[in-house]
Amino acid sequence: MAAPEVTHLPNLPNDVEGLRQSIRDAVVRVVGEDPRQATERDWMEALAFAIRERMVERRLLTRRQFADEDVKRVYYLSMEYLIGRMLEANLRNMGILEPARQAMADLGVNLDTILDLEDDAALGNGGLGRLAACILESLATQGYPGYGYGIRYEFGMFRQEFEPYHQVEHPDNWLRYGNPWEFPRSDRKYPIHFYGHVVEHHHPRGETRYTWENGEEVLAMAYDYPTAGYGRRNVNNLRLWAAKATRDFDLRYFNEGDYIRAVADKAESETISMVLYPNDATAIGKELRLKQEYFFVSASLQDILDRHLALGYNLDALPDKVAIQLNDTHPAIAVAELMRLLVDCHELSWDRAWDLARRTFAYTNHTLMPEALETWPVELMERVLPRHMGIIYQINHDFLEQVRHRYPGDNDRLARLSIIDEQNGRRVRMAHLAVVGSHRVNGVAALHTQLLQETLFEDFYNLWPERFVNVTNGVTPRLWMIQANPALTELLGQRIGNDWQYDLDRLRALEPYAHDADLQKAFLDVKRANKVRLANLVRERTGVELNPDVMFDVQIKRIHEYKRQLLKLLHVVDLYRRIRAGEDVAPRVVLFGGKAAPGYARAKGIIQVINEVADIVNHDPAVGDRLKCVFFPNYEVSSASIIIPAADVSEQISTAGFEASGTGNMKLALNGALTIGTLDGANIEIRDAVGEESIFIFGMTADEVVEHRRNGPNPEAILAQQPNLAAAVEMIESGFFTCDDPGTHGDLGRYLRHEDPFFVIADYAAYTEACERADTLYADRTAWAEAAILNVARMGYFSIDRTVRDYANQIWDIIPEPVAPSRTNGAA
Template sequence: MKKNKTASDVRSKLEEKGLDKQEIQNILIEDARTGLSVEALKRAISNNLFYAQGKFPEIATRHDYYMAVSYAVRDRILNRWVGSVKQYLNSKNRVVSYLSAEYLLGPHLANNLINLGIYKQVEQAVKELGKDLDWLIEKEIEPGLGNGGLGRLAACYMDSLATLEVPAIGYGIRYQFGIFEQDIKDGWQVEDTDNWLRRGNPWEIERRELNYEVKFGGHVQHYTDNNGKFCSNWIPDLVVKGVAYDTPILGYKVNTTNTLRLWKSEAPKSFDFQVFNAGGYNEAVRQKIVCENISKVLYPNDEQEEGKILRLQQQYFFVSCSLQDMINIHLRQGDKIHDFHQKFVVQLNDTHPAVGVAEMMRLLLDKYMLDWDDAWDITTKTFAYTNHTLLPEALEKWDLELFGKVLPRHLELIYEINRRFIDKVTVRFYGDHQKIASLSLIGEGPRKYIKMANLAALGSQAINGVAALHTDLLKKTVMKDWFELSPEKFSNKTNGVTPRRWMVLSNPQLTELISSKIGEGWIKNLDELKDLEQFAKDKAFQKAWMEVKHDQKINLSKKIFQRMRLTVDPDSLFDVQVKRIHEYKRQLLNALHVITLYNRIKQKPEADIVPRTVIFAGKAAPGYKMAKLIIKLITSIGDVVNNDSDVNKKLKVVFFPNYNVTNAQKIYPAADLSEQISTSGKEASGTGNMKLSLNGALTIGTLDGANVEIRECVGEENFFLFGLTADEVENTKANGYDPYDYYKNNPELKLAIDQINEGYFSHLDPDTFKGLVRSLMFDDQYLILADYQAYVDAQEKVAETFKNKSKWAEMSILNVARMGKFSSDRSIRDYCKEIWKVEPVPVKLEN
């Protein structure tokens, strides 16, 4: 093994070259900034502890050391980061701008160590300083800048863009308070503030010089200029300043380091001295509070009008800052505004940033004084739109009066965009009033509203779904008329996940085992996992594979005990459903199966039933009462099952609180069974299904979202399929679906529902779950009862298969081997080739 050079070794070599003391000192300082040897890293960590934080080892806390290590790692990223920015600015290559209201990045430190390829060196350096790297990594507070799959997908895409050396900037909001911290008290979800910035963020750099004004409210004045051109002047009630905070996003073992630029809202003038001097102490800081509220919290509750206004303000705020920033970058390079779309392509991650279409038009028309046709041409060549949902209620709509109150100029522009569009549509579909109304940007009703999905579709060059089934259903249902109007715009881009975080980082034992057989190339080319197939029947490899899985189950068992004081058996089948709590995701179906297993064990304790640990995790939106009631039911079932000595040796129920990226990294590697049981036709894609499969879990699922493609890839014999198809779901509903018929004709189902209804799981209080039972029995819109028996049958097949350890190991290995398609690298390559038309730009660093 090559010996790491110490500072004295380096000094001796430099003295031999005849350098003076100051030159030698400068080189040693630079080595502490960029050197990758253990000795250089130790000096860097010690320097950061002292110079950046004013601490010395005797008084330094665990957090102080975490910060010192993080700064040392960030220093080693900066040269790549600056080099990437220089390369992009000096090239004519197109840059991808990803606009997303959510980014669930997860903790940075360990991920950056993986991508830099210096995990072992830093681990040794920290050890020689008397600390443990894993102990420090656990100290990091993750940025909770997202709600679920949308934000996790955005994080994966940023990782892949950098790894593939594609010039890109991610834009979003620097929420002061992220997705809430979830606790469970008396079985109920309790939300607490996620103050993720409370102890500082070593990964971001504040760019106070990068700030833009964003207007809200007020009115619009119209006038004709000296050239006879019709002009508009927006006079706002409120002006907010957006300040940039940049985080480096490092590619895996490449120089490319892209930027995630998040905007913080501030008041242009935070303190009115004149008002304060006159005695208006509270009024003097009122504007500061109002402005800062915009980036204060992720997705404020919008049940009240004030919440709706704040949410719209958030969306417009980050979109306006981002577009102004892109235009500023473009013009500073000496390029013309007319060529903007040749430099930037802007991807709308769902409808949250869809107001960008109107904002782009406002900037081009009102600030840069382009004529309408030129502005619209640039706009429609700039944007592309990803749709993430088939649920009509999830396609954003804004009350027209409220929208006009917040963004009066944009309301005018949307009306004008719509007028010109409807004139053309009317010619094409003359007499088809229903189709014309469907395509209109304005929805009619008791209160008119703006359809943001329509604005995104009209203003974009491309529209894509996120799984083959989702895209197909998109064309047939919620965007049918748009597909008939512009079929050339539509394509599918199936989601993917990054193997760096979700395998290399979260499951290092499995990573090492795979690499020992097929090399490390799969980490950047996931298709190489195919080479594992030759070992699927190898008994020695199966044994090693299942030992890795068992070790991960032991690790998770320890976490469960630490968090919940609940002992679970690592030898049992770990049955995992981790995702947002939502009726369409059907955690209720899983809960009914748990009750059925419980009843079977109670009735026949001696029966040969495979021991099972059913693990749930996920957050319910604070205002989603039914989702919260589902959590209460799951925890109540767990209370009964886990404390029943007749049952708890064969069955345990876990609700793991505060599901986030950190906890997901512990759960995925330990899962035996992946629950992907949403009602067919409701899930757009899913990414948890991919992460679980990549970590060796077998899937029980419906033909929904990306499940369809996962099953095609892994083989139908390695997938536990059940349930109605999307077409069958619609036909069942159309033919008058009556859930009560399923209830009365299925004894096990009837018993489970009766137990819930009669208070068996709620201390004999029959009122606790009345609403839930009523929903199941008389308004089962997600066909839980219709799919119940097929699900129970599939679970029996799961249990039988799990008894055959060799067979289960073979299926698990094949699942991983055939998941190459589901890398976010493949997704990004598809976007680059078919939508963005961008090429990789390798970054060369200056010596």
């Protein structure tokens, strides 16, 4: 038993005076600057340190309580965490935003200026990564014992610039000033192996044993990011791994006297955690990517098992104390790695290990897009992870035995279900490994889960229907309402109190006031103020002037053919042509935002043509305020929180059947934008929640899309019947908007006329008709305000807190463990 003064945790004061003291001390003691000379960045750093020491205190309290209460923990394994800025979120969730604002003011520093200095932590591409960040925040907020594991990329999502029309990628050196939020844990390092070969050890009695020998080794070092819950004392942890060379990296070269080569190799081995692959919903077939996946999975599983054993549990209790969620197939190698650790390192029997692994893992699928499905050539897997390849063969063998037993003689089914795809040059299907190795598989919206069961995983669903569940996505109201939209938060507080911040269903209390004229006016005033805020940012970033009294029509998301930015662009061109022809059209500002994967030529072409059209439209004196088109550069979490509260209309216009869920759709609707959308992903559930009056649904359903494709689409025939659409396509392909690269718009014309893989042409008439319905409603300010207020009031279901409870109850079997104020550390 350690002495009480050793076990005591400090208990730092959270009042203005205490914070001011901590911040001023930190300038000297941590930053190393004279407070008289400290820059704004120095003060930012000092403030961050004052917060982080308070966070880690609560982190340790939380950890003690979890250990005392023998809780079951969930570990979320994700290649991506799209966190954004941390300073304001940490201040708010720690409950010290206002005292800190005052403390900073006392020190002569404006907090808002400081908040704007922080770079986004952009360790993710899009929805999948942002969902992971929302889930961690909610786990802490609801008091669940939940931890994130991922990679500490040296370079996150690239910074997007337009030069002047096409996208240019710049490295995101987000750690250049260091990072006050992370705790480097040099004592927490695990060896990770690659390459080498497997040696079999036959035992006369008992199972054959395997050792993995002569590979290369790199260390995974932990960096901890405490994650505070809102309105609670719980602080959880996000652990990100960075690659470090082992101490005696490459003895061979040293022995040969090639010191320089050995040091260069050290640098090479540390490239594993260097950069996030900037691809969204597209598999990357690179060896380095496989190494990244295995690197963070192996480190995380070693860490999880270490903790489990250190807490005094035995391995048989693993599924009772540990749930592991695989965020898409990126960490699916975990199934084989856990088997290796249990069988080869902890010497469990194969069957016992398999039972434990399956009851521990669950897998979330985020897309049906075939190009996103990860498969690895057997040859590559054999070379990089030889032991895992052997384990996968064994898993597959046992699994196919089961299938054979169930469906004797059905060889086609066997081939379809096999973890090894034998058709395409022998590849490991990571989704199959994930399904076979999990006790639950979930889609991320009702339609998506249904389509998973009917298409991608049909055979698995027939085999194990009980394994499949739906968990519709959600968003955190702390970031996407309280932080992003302080004006609406304030208004809600005045009208219905603040309970909705913890229980978003309580927004429903707003419903009875939807036609209250005072509320409508206040609501429209808030929206207008948010539009002015966005217009200022747009002016600063692009030089374009926006009129805040015009409808703001927003499409913000990754650039993908299936998301159909081209459908919106055709509408812009159509409106522009009609304005020039003297037609009276409803005015609108169209704002796009989003990045294209650097290797996705079609997506980059879409960005370029939007920028070119925007340039012509915005400078045409005949147009004025009736139409503006902006491509907001470098769309990221911090700019999303300015754009979303300012949107009147939310574009969710993917080809039905292709968007797994969407979460931007939820953020926008929650902030009072009305959705123009297809019956795709979570749009369907949003319609069911908000009611037909508050959403503009259009276009083919998922079934109709399948039918349409089967019938052999004929875009030319449709164009022949729709003069406005045909004129828009002609205007583009004629080169009217060509600023840069002649020829590119001709190619786009051919693409629309002859390929149109996502049926932009077929859905165009229905789309513009939906836009006109929106225009009509928008013109009636009272009716619009009522619909928008009802929209907000009915979005409670899409809180990430509901999502996380669904995971906790249907998949993880964990319960909240709110941290109680303790006697020795009892201050609020």
